[in-house]
Amino acid sequence: EDQVTQSPEALRLQEGESSSLNCSYTVSGLRGLFWYRQDPGKGPEFLFTLYSAGEEKEKERLKATLTKKESFLHITAPKPEDSATYLCAVQTETGGSYIPTFGRGTSLIVHP
Amino acid sequence: NAGVTQTPKFQVLKTGQSMTLQCAQDMNHEYMSWYRQDPGMGLRLIHYSVGAGITDQGEVPNGYNVSRSTTEDFPLRLLSAAPSQTSVYFCASSIGTEAFFGQGTRLTVV
Numbered sequence: 001e002d003q004v005t006q007s008p009e010a011l012r013l014q015e016g017e018s019s020s021l022n023c024s025y026t027v028s029g030l031r032g033l034f035w036y037r038q039d040p041g042k043g044p045e046f047l048f049t050l051y052s053a054g055e056e057k058e059k060e061r062l063k064a065t066l067t068k069k070e071s072f073l074h075i076t077a078p079k080p081e082d083s084a085t086y087l088c089a090v091q092t093e094t095g096g097s098y099i100p101t102f103g104r105g106t107s108l109i110v111h112p
Numbered sequence: 113n114a115g116v117t118q119t120p121k122f123q124v125l126k127t128g129q130s131m132t133l134q135c136a137q138d139m140n141h142e143y144m145s146w147y148r149q150d151p152g153m154g155l156r157l158i159h160y161s162v163g164a165g166i167t168d169q170g171e172v173p174n175g176y177n178v179s180r181s182t183t184e185d186f187p188l189r190l191l192s193a194a195p196s197q198t199s200v201y202f203c204a205s206s207i208g209t210e211a212f213f214g215q216g217t218r219l220t221v222v
Contacts, residue, residue: 032209043116043202043213044155087155089211099145099170100211104154 003027006088006103013110016077021106023088024070033071034100035064036087044087078110114138118203118214125193125221133188133217135203143206144186145170146178148199149216155202161186193221 003026013019025033032051036044048057050066057064061082063074073086085107089100119134137144145160157170161180175197177189186205190197198221204211 034210041216043204043215044211046210046212049209089155099143099157099160099206101157102147102155104152 004088004090004101004103006086006106008106009104010107011109013075013078013108015079015110015112018074018076018078020075021073021086021108022070023073023103025088025090026069027090027092027101029092030090032091032100033066034089034091035062035071035073036089038085038087038105047086075108078108080110080112083108083110116203116205116212116214118201118217120217121215123217123219125190125219127193127195127221129193131190131193133190133201133203133219135186135188135214136184137186137203137205137212138184139205139207139212140183141205141207141212142183143211144180145204145206145211146176146186146188147202147204148172149202150199158188158201190219195221197221 005024007022032049034049035047038044048064053068055066061076065072085105087105089102091100116137142163146158147155149155156172158176159178161167164180164183167178201217203214
């Protein structure tokens with residue numbers, strides 16, 4: 001059974017304090033790993049797709065990396081507007097569908 | 113370009129009532145899906161569709177029905193609402209990689 005585990009469940013940072021969120025996965029045949037951002041009361045918003053170990057993607061203060069067992073979302077010098085829940089999802093080769101499996105998310109709060 | 117539109121945004125049902133959550137997308141995406149999101153549980157897949165006329169069950173399908181008669185629409189039907197179905201429901205569409213989500217429907221069953 002495919003599993004996606006995110007840690008920590010919650011993270012509080014001071015503005016400017018860099019940190020990383022973790023997404024570990026056990027799947028058969030990874031097709032892609034996704035990161036989403038979700039603001040309160042809204043649907044998830046796509047951030048990145050990673051396809052193979054060693055790949056990295058960047059967007060503003062966010063950088064996503066991928067190994068064969070886990071992905072990290074690095075947040076450099078965060079600002080209060082980076083506060084959100086960050087969701088990781090994996091897409092596998094089983095079944096031939098493109099429907100991802102989500103982790104439970106990391107709730108990030110950045111204090112000014 | 114509206115993306116994925118869900119209606120209604122909020123709904124309160126009595127136990128045993130039925131209703132349909134609407135989802136429409138204007139991006140001509142093949143793949144559509146319904147998730148429910150509960151505190152501490154993350155997003156759990158209810159049903160999904162890989163094209164018009166084709167649907168399949170996800171992780172938590174019991175108590176829900178779907179159909180896909182057009183590419184654009186993917187309604188979710190609650191047959192007989194139960195308090196355990198109190199949740200936030202999200203519809204998503206994708207073309208193979210990133211998924212686009214609606215704004216969600218917050219459903220309370222009393």
